[in-house]
Amino acid sequence: MIVSTVAVAALGIAVERAVDIQWGLPGLIGLLILRTGLRKRNFTCACVGTTVLVTLFVVAV
Numbered sequence: 001m002i003v004s005t006v007a008v009a010a011l012g013i014a015v016e017r018a019v020d021i022q023w024g025l026p027g028l029i030g031l032l033i034l035r036t037g038l039r040k041r042n043f044t045c046a047c048v049g050t051t052v053l054v055t056l057f058v059v060a061v
Contacts, residue, residue: 023056030056 019027034049036042 022060027056
């Protein structure tokens with residue numbers, strides 16, 4: 001249980017750092033909106049955050 005919690009936390013930190021380095025402030029805003037939507041179970045916020053991150057990913061590739 002503790003190992004899985006630490007692994008998930010490490011993965012979250014790694015994703016947040018990658019988004020910050022790769023896409024800058026728009027990536028952090030998209031990640032924040034996505035995280036808020038998932039925590040509050042708000043489908044609209046989750047979709048907006050996902051759309052921002054996917055758009056940044058498509059433009060970067």
